[in-house]
Structures are given as structure tokens and as C-alpha cells.
Amino acid sequence: MNIEKVILNASKTDCTGCSTCADFKADNLRHAIARLNGVSKVKVDEITGKVTIEYDTQKIILSKITERIEKLGYQVEILSREEIQ
Amino acid sequence: MREHVKGVILVILLGLFALAGALTSGTQVAYAHEISIALTLIAVALGYRIYLHGIRSLLHGNVTAQLFATIAIFISVVAGLVLPSASATGTAEAVGYLTAAAIVAFIILAGMTLEGYIIHRTRGALEKLINMTPTTARIRRDGTEVEIPIDEVKIGEIVLVKPGDKIPVDGTVIFGHSTVNQATITGESIPAEKTVGDRTFAGTLNEHGALEIKVEKIAEDTTLAHLIQLVEEAQEKKAPIQNVADRFTTYFLPIMAVLASVVFAASYFTLGFEVALARTVTVLLVACPCALSIAVPVAVAGTIGNASMNGIIIKGGTHIEKLKDVTLVAFDKTGTLTIGEPKVVEIKTFGNYSEADTIKYAAIAEKFSEHPLSKAIIAKATEMSMKIPDPTDFKTIPGHGVDAHYGNKHILIGRKMIETELSEEANQLMSRVESEGKTAVPVALDKNVIGIVIVADTVRENSSEAIQRLKSLGIKTVMLTGDNVRTAKSIAEQIGVDEYHAELLPEQKVAVIGELKKGNVVAMVGDGVNDAPALANSDVGFAMGAAGSDVAIETADVALLGDDLTKVEYAISLSRKAFNRMKGNIVYAFIWNIVALSLAAFGILNPVLAVVLAEAGCISVVINSALLLLSKPKSLAKIKG
Numbered sequence: 001m002n003i004e005k006v007i008l009n010a011s012k013t014d015c016t017g018c019s020t021c022a023d024f025k026a027d028n029l030r031h032a033i034a035r036l037n038g039v040s041k042v043k044v045d046e047i048t049g050k051v052t053i054e055y056d057t058q059k060i061i062l063s064k065i066t067e068r069i070e071k072l073g074y075q076v077e078i079l080s081r082e083e084i085q
Numbered sequence: 086m087r088e089h090v091k092g093v094i095l096v097i098l099l100g101l102f103a104l105a106g107a108l109t110s111g112t113q114v115a116y117a118h119e120i121s122i123a124l125t126l127i128a129v130a131l132g133y134r135i136y137l138h139g140i141r142s143l144l145h146g147n148v149t150a151q152l153f154a155t156i157a158i159f160i161s162v163v164a165g166l167v168l169p170s171a172s173a174t175g176t177a178e179a180v181g182y183l184t185a186a187a188i189v190a191f192i193i194l195a196g197m198t199l200e201g202y203i204i205h206r207t208r209g210a211l212e213k214l215i216n217m218t219p220t221t222a223r224i225r226r227d228g229t230e231v232e233i234p235i236d237e238v239k240i241g242e243i244v245l246v247k248p249g250d251k252i253p254v255d256g257t258v259i260f261g262h263s264t265v266n267q268a269t270i271t272g273e274s275i276p277a278e279k280t281v282g283d284r285t286f287a288g289t290l291n292e293h294g295a296l297e298i299k300v301e302k303i304a305e306d307t308t309l310a311h312l313i314q315l316v317e318e319a320q321e322k323k324a325p326i327q328n329v330a331d332r333f334t335t336y337f338l339p340i341m342a343v344l345a346s347v348v349f350a351a352s353y354f355t356l357g358f359e360v361a362l363a364r365t366v367t368v369l370l371v372a373c374p375c376a377l378s379i380a381v382p383v384a385v386a387g388t389i390g391n392a393s394m395n396g397i398i399i400k401g402g403t404h405i406e407k408l409k410d411v412t413l414v415a416f417d418k419t420g421t422l423t424i425g426e427p428k429v430v431e432i433k434t435f436g437n438y439s440e441a442d443t444i445k446y447a448a449i450a451e452k453f454s455e456h457p458l459s460k461a462i463i464a465k466a467t468e469m470s471m472k473i474p475d476p477t478d479f480k481t482i483p484g485h486g487v488d489a490h491y492g493n494k495h496i497l498i499g500r501k502m503i504e505t506e507l508s509e510e511a512n513q514l515m516s517r518v519e520s521e522g523k524t525a526v527p528v529a530l531d532k533n534v535i536g537i538v539i540v541a542d543t544v545r546e547n548s549s550e551a552i553q554r555l556k557s558l559g560i561k562t563v564m565l566t567g568d569n570v571r572t573a574k575s576i577a578e579q580i581g582v583d584e585y586h587a588e589l590l591p592e593q594k595v596a597v598i599g600e601l602k603k604g605n606v607v608a609m610v611g612d613g614v615n616d617a618p619a620l621a622n623s624d625v626g627f628a629m630g631a632a633g634s635d636v637a638i639e640t641a642d643v644a645l646l647g648d649d650l651t652k653v654e655y656a657i658s659l660s661r662k663a664f665n666r667m668k669g670n671i672v673y674a675f676i677w678n679i680v681a682l683s684l685a686a687f688g689i690l691n692p693v694l695a696v697v698l699a700e701a702g703c704i705s706v707v708i709n710s711a712l713l714l715l716s717k718p719k720s721l722a723k724i725k726g
Contacts, residue, residue: 020200020379020707022138024386025321027205032317035215037236037304047137059236071314073321 002057003040003085008066010044010051010074022046032072036060054084089205092198095131099194102128103187110184122166125183129162132190134197148338150375150699154193157369157692161186164362189370189696196700200379200707207386207711214313214393217269217288222253238303246296251288255302258283263294270309270632271647272396286632308632312646315400315638316393320386324402326664327381330671337374344368348686364688371681371695376674376706381667387713388663397656398631398644407625408643408660410606414555414653415598417611417619418566418573421629422580422650423542427457429465430523431539433514441469443536447528448473450489450496454481458526461540486526497529505532522572542576549580551650556583558657563601565594565619594619610653613637613644627653658718666713670706677702 010029026046033042033051038059043052053065066076106125109117139155142148165182223232223245230245235253238244243259246252252265264276267289276292279285285298287307304310345365352361385402392399399405419425432440448466451459452473466473476496479489486499497503500515507515511527511534518525523541527534552562564585566573573587586597595618601607606624613620613628617640620626628634628641630648638644645652681698684690690698 020197020204020375020703021382023197023201024204024207024379024382027201027208028317028321031208031211032314035305035310035313047134047141068314071318073318 001085002083003054004057004062004081005052005054005084006062006065006081007050007052007079008069009049009077009079010069011049011077012074029069029072029074032068033065036065036068039065050079089198089202092194092201095134096191096195096198099128099131099187099191102131103184103191106187107184122183125187126162128187129158129183129190132158132194135190135193148334148341148374150373150703151193151197153341153369153372154189154696157366158186158190160362160366160369161189161692164359168359185692188693192693192696192700196704200704203704203707203711204383207383207390207714211313211316211390211393214269214288214309214316217251218307218309219251219253219287223247236304238300240300240303242300244298244300246291246298248291248293248295251290252285252296252298253303254285254287254298254300255307256285256298256300258285258296259299260297261295263296264292266290266292267632267647268396270312270396271649272394272652273647273649311635311638312393312398315398316389319389319398319400322385322401322403324381324385324406324667326406326667326671327378327402330377330381333377333671333675334374337372337377341369341372344682344686352688360688363692364685367685367688367690367692367695368682370692371678371685371690371699373674373678373681373699373702376677376703377671379703380670380674380706380710383707383710384663384667384670384713387711388659390714391716392656392659395652395655396646396649397652398638398646399656399660400642400644404625404642405660405663407606408608408657409664411560411608411625411657413561413563413601413605414608414610415563415565415601415619415623416582416650417594417609417616418564418568418576419542420612420615421610422548422564422582423544423576425542427461427524427540427542429461429538430541430543431518432536433511433539434536435508435511435534438530438535440536441471443528443538444469445471445473446491446494446496446530446535447498447526447538449476449491450479450487450498450528452476453479454487456481458524458540459487462526462538465538495531497532498526500525500527503527503529503532503534505529505534507534511537520571520575522568522575542572544576544579545648545650547649547651551653552581554651554654555657556581558654560657561605565589565597567591591616591618595622598622608653608657610645610650613640627656655718659713659716662716662718663713666709670709674702674706 023046026044030042030044033039033053038056039053041054069076102124106121106128109124110121135151136155138151142152161182220235221232222235222238223230224238225243225245244254258279258281262280265279265285266276268274269288270286286309288309345368348368349361349365352364388405389399416422432443434440434443444466447462451462452475476489476491479487481487486502488502489496514537515525518539523539526538526540528536555562562582564577564582566587567589568587570587573585577585598607598609598619608625608627609620609623610627610629611620613631614637620640625642627643627645628637629645631637631644632646643656685695
């Protein structure tokens with residue numbers, strides 16, 4: 001086990017920002033990331049678009065995670081990355 | 086789920102504080118007024134999610150109901166604290182502004198929570214699929230059976246699946262025989278036979294026999310996992326009609342700014358400051374731009390979710406809009422309308438020879454041939470539970486047939502191999518069979534024709550039903566094939582397509598699609614691999630039987646995971662219904678906004694009523710869109726058979 005915590009910003013141009021829509025997108029994003037093998041924790045802030053992910057570096061690499069988010073139509077910017085365990 | 090519980094608790098707390106605030110203001114306790122104000126302010130503060138959304142949307146230059154609500158609540162709070170009439174003695178009237186702000190916050194937050202919950206439920210289809218995958222697998226390691234978490238299973242290991250268990254991996258059956266319900270993938274409820282050599286998919290249900298499966302794909306690499314990812318991506322893709330809705334919402338801010346100023350100014354000069362303020366707040370609260378912006382994405386998600394539960398993957402909102410306009414469906418013949426593998430359909434014998442003799446000698450001669458006709462004959466022999474001995478020698482002459490020996494017997498197969506004249510009876514049979522588009526294979530033993538094996542590709546069980554359903558929608562059907570005209574005509578008549586084009590090379594199929602597109606919106610249905618160019622050139626490309634073929638799923642706009650062609654009509658009917666609903670929702674939201682805004686501007690509504698109206702409008706749109714998930718297009722019920 002080698003857990004790393006990454007915080008990134010996921011933004012999308014097509015959401016007009018109303019709360020229902022934002023909730024909806026955040027919900028989708030959260031599930032999509034959580035289902036990746038090796039990801040242990042996901043938090044999506046539907047207001048700021050900030051995504052916090054904890055994952056096992058022995059099971060998945062960060063680029064796999066960001067690729068998945070990009071496939072859902074988001075632009076990804078990594079804000080911070082640290083080893084926590 | 087935890088999110089929703091948190092949301093509900095927040096709503097309840099907000100309501101309780103607002104209620105407590107309102108109740109204290111009427112009592113005679115010391116500092117009743119101050120306590121009431123404090124409680125009400127806490128209530129308002131508990132609506133923080135509204136303000137965060139509102140402020141964020143302002144920062145992003147978007148217009149949302151939360152933004153208007155934030156402004157309205159802010160104005161009310163300031164008015165409640167500052168205006169002399171509001172801060173006077175502890176009468177209900179005096180705390181009116183603050184209480185109104187708290188009630189408004191309560192209703193909006195409750196609405197947001199409810200919508201969030203409905204939206205979450207719209208994911209239901211996906212969640213159902215996801216829950217299909219077992220999290221553990223029973224495998225054989227070092228001679229013993231162990232149950233381990235699915236992500237510790239390695240490719241190439243053997244998974245044991247008991248009757249009634251779900252299959253945890255994609256793989257090939259290496260031992261056992263069973264039926265497997267593959268509805269999670271294909272949407273078809275009739276179970277598929279699985280025996281040694283057959284492929285199985287993770288998430289499907291093993292019914293009555295035990296199976297041993299060699300692991301090929303696990304976790305995120307399985308077909309089911311790919312499908313789930315595909316559906317997720319599709320749900321995120323915008324439908325073009327959303328641009329119409331988005332355009333409305335961009336005009337919303339300037340219109341609202343002008344309207345609010347006009348209402349304020351007009352009421353200020355005629356009815357005074359407080360009335361003007363109340364009306365302006367009402368105007369801001371009644372506006373519901375969200376109903377416009379949410380209608381389409383939720384409908385798209387609901388539609389794609391519905392389709393995926395039926396074994397259809399629609400790859401985005403754009404395709405829903407294209408599907409609804411389809412006026413012509415072109416089908417590839419071999420492997421699409423037909424099963425694509427020739428089968429022995431009839432055996433005619435001569436003299437004292439039986440059907441079994443004919444098949445036996447034919448099978449001996451064809452035993453080592455890879456030709457589709459040989460396979461059909463050998464399959465028939467196996468079906469008749471024959472043991473086929475090896476030929477002593479054999480020679481295959483491409484395009485002609487086979488010349489073989491078995492002991493001292495000489496076997497010839499194929500019309501061109503047999504030099505002797507055929508009998509009148511045999512000749513008549515041969516020409517009848519060929520006019521029906523079937524293939525006749527004469528079998529001769531020591532130069533005497535002992536029988537004729539008739540081989541044909543068979544039409545899929547539900548091909549003609551699929552065509553009938555499309556016709557009932559007023560859609561024209563066309564068959565494209567590389568086969569000869571005779572075969573094409575025979576199959577076309579059997580299935581009932583309106584038109585057929587025969588003897589086409591793959592590039593000619595593309596040209597025909599181009600021709601058909603003049604004046605028609607064309608959907609093309611094929612296997613997604615051999616006819617990929619034709620699919621790509623049509624308006625909507627359907628790949629059928631796509632489960633397990635990533636290429637087919639990738640090429641197609643719509644992937645039918647099973648072999649059920651009636652799903653073409655389902656996809657079209659569903660899309661028509663979905664589009665009508667999206668359009669209806671936009672019109673409804675638009676009219677709703679105009680009516681509500683007019684009522685507010687003329688002072689017919691108060692702020693609390695306004696916010697109730699706005700939320701009702703928004704929630705009805707969301708529910709209406711989300712219900713697409715469960716809807717069944719009408720035509721399905723109408724046609725049976």
C-alpha cells in the first residue's frame with residue numbers, strides 16, 4: 001500500500017452552473033472516479049469543481065485517473081500531490 | 086446516499102430555526118425580539134449552499150436561480166435589520182423581512198435537495214449495472230478452492246462459478262455446460278447456452294450448471310466495465326437542442342436586470358420604497374433559469390440510461406436528435422438480418438441411400454475443409470450424432486468441390502466435380518433450390534449421385550418483426566448485400582424489406598448510403614467491423630451484436646449489444662419521445678417564467694409564493710425529464726410477434 005492524495009481542479013464549459021446541474025455532474029464524476037481500481041477515496045466539491053482523490057500508487061497511476069476525468073469532458077489541472085501513507 | 090441525508094438534515098434544521106424564530110417573536114420573554122432575530126439569522130445562514138452556488142455562478146458569469154435568490158435574500162435580510170418599520174417592536178409584521186428570507190431559503194434548499202435526489206436516481210440504470218459485478222471470485226490455486234477479492238485475480242487463472250452465481254470475469258469456458266442470462270449486457274432475457282470454448286462476460290448470471298472459466302479480463306477491463314464508462318461519457322455529451330436553452334439563459338441576466346429596475350422604479354414612485362423593495366425581491370425569486378438549463382441534460386441522461394438497460398448504448402445527446410429524424414434504415418444482410426452461418430436446411434436422397442448416408446459421405450470428404458459449406462455439413466453430421474472417420478485421401482478444388490476416397494469408395498462433392506449427367510429430378514431440384522437463393526451440394530459415391538445437401542443462410546428469428554416495427558413508424562427499410570441478386574431477392578421477400586441492393590462491394594455500400602441520404606436521414610445497421618465504412622457514412626450507425634467487440638462499439642453511434650434487431654425501432658421510438666420531451670420542457674419552462682415574472686411584476690405574488698412557484702416549475706421539469714429513464718416507447722406494446 002502506497003497511498004497518495006491528489007487535489008485537482010476539474011472544469012467544464014457546458015454547465016450553466018445552476019445547482020441541480022452542478023450536483024448532477026459532480027455525482028457522475030464522483031462515481032466514475034470511485035470505480036477505478038486502486039482509488040480509495042473521492043471528494044468532489046460541486047461548487048468549486050475541486051476534486052480530492054486518494055489512491056494506491058501500486059494499483060493505478062495518476063495519468064489513468066486524469067484521463068478518465070478528461071474523457072468525461074473536463075479540463076484537469078493538478079493543484080497538489082502528496083504521499084500520505 | 087450520505088450526501089442526501091446531509092442535505093435533508095440541513096433542510097430540517099433550517100426549517101426548525103426559522104420556526105423557532107417566528108414563534109419567539111410573539112412571546113413575552115425578555116429580549117424576545119433579539120432572540121427571534123438571532124434564530125432567524127441562523128436559519129438564513131443554514132442556507133449557505135444556496136449562496137455558495139449563487140456567488141460561484143456570479144464568478145463564472147452564469148445566471149442561476151441561486152444567484153437571484155442570494156440577492157433577494159440578502160436584500161430581505163438587510164431590509165429586516167435596517168428598515169425602521171422592521172426593527173420596531175416585536176410584532177409579526179416587524180420581523181416580516183427576516184422571516185420571509187428564512188422561509189425562502191428553506192423552500193429553495195428543500196427544492197435543491199429534492200432535485201439532487203431525483204437526479205441521483207436517474208443514475209439508477211447505471212448503478213444497477215454496476216451492482217451486477219461480484220466483488221469476489223472463487224478460484225483454484227494449488228489444488229484448493231479459495232475465494233479472493235476480484236482485483237487479486239490474475240489473468241489466466243481459473244474461476245469456478247456455481248449455478249445461480251454471477252460470473253465475476255470476462256473469459257472463456259474451459260469446463261462445464263450451462264445457460265447464462267446475459268441481460269445485463271445484451272438486454273435480452275433469453276439465456277444463452279455456454280459450453281467449452283464460449284466467451285462469458287462479467288456481471289452475467291450463470292443459471293443451472295457449474296462452469297470453469299479461464300480469466301481473460303478483470304475489473305475495469307471487462308466488457309461490462311467498458312460499457313459503464315461508455316454510458317457515463319455518453320451522458321455527459323451535450324445534445325444540440327441544449328444550445329437553444331443555453332441561449333435563453335444568457336439573455337436572462339440582462340432581461341432580469343432591466344425588469345427588476347423597472348419594477349423597482351415604477352413601484353417606488355407610485356407605492357413607496359417598501360412595496361417597491363418587496364416587488365423587486367419577488368421578481369428575483371420567481372425567475373427560474375434553471376428549469377431551462379437542466380431540462381436537456383437530465384433528459385439525455387434518462388434516455389441513455391433507459392437505452393442501456395435495454396442493451397442499447399446511445400453514444401451521446403447528438404445521436405438522440407439524429408435518431409428521432411431517421412426516415413430510412415439500411416441493413417447489411419449477412420450476419421445482420423441473417424445469422425451469417427450457412428446451415429443444412431434440407432437433404433434430398435436418391436436410390437436406396439438415406440439422409441444419414443448422404444451426410445456421412447459428405448462429411449468424410451469435407452472433414453478437413455475450412456469452407457463455410459463444409460462446416461455446415463459437419464455441423465449437421467455432429468447434430469445427427471455421427472462419428473466421422475477420416476478420409477483416406479482428399480483434394481479440395483477451390484470453387485469446384487472435393488474429390489476424396491474413403492477405403493475403396495470414391496466420393497465427389499459439388500456440381501462441377503461430378504461429370505456424369507444428373508437425373509431429370511436432380512436437375513429440377515437444383516434449379517428450384519438455386520432460384521430460392523440457397524446452395525445445392527450434390528454428393529456422388531462411385532460416380533452415382535446419392536443425394537443433394539441443401540445449404541442456406543437462415544434469417545434471424547426477429548428480422549421480419551424488426552422490419553414491421555420500423556414500417557409502423559413510417560420508416561423505409563433497405564437491405565444491402567454483397568450476395569447475388571437471387572439470394573438477395575429471396576431473403577428480401579422473406580423479411581419484407583421495401584428495397585434491396587445486391588452484389589455490392591464494401592465501397593459500393595458506401596456509395597449506396599450516399600445515394601439514400603439524398604432526401605432521407607439514413608441509419609445503417611451492420612456488424613460494425615466489416616461494414617464500418619458504411620456505418621461511418623450514414624447519419625446514425627448501428628453496430629449489432631457488439632458485446633465483446635470493442636471495435637464495433639467504438640465505430641458505432643449506437644451499439645446494440647445483443648442480436649435483437651427490434652431494438653433499432655426501440656432506439657428510434659425512445660429518441661422521438663425524448664426529444665419531444667426536451668422540447669416540451671424548454672417551451673414549458675419558458676412560458677412558466679414569463680407568466681410568473683408578470684405576476685410578480687404587478688405585485689400579485691408575495692416573495693414566499695414566488696419561490697414556491699419557481700421551485701415547482703423547476704422540479705416538474707426535472708421529474709418530467711428524469712422519468713424518461715423508466716418510459717416505454719408506445720409502439721413496443723402495439724406490435725406482438
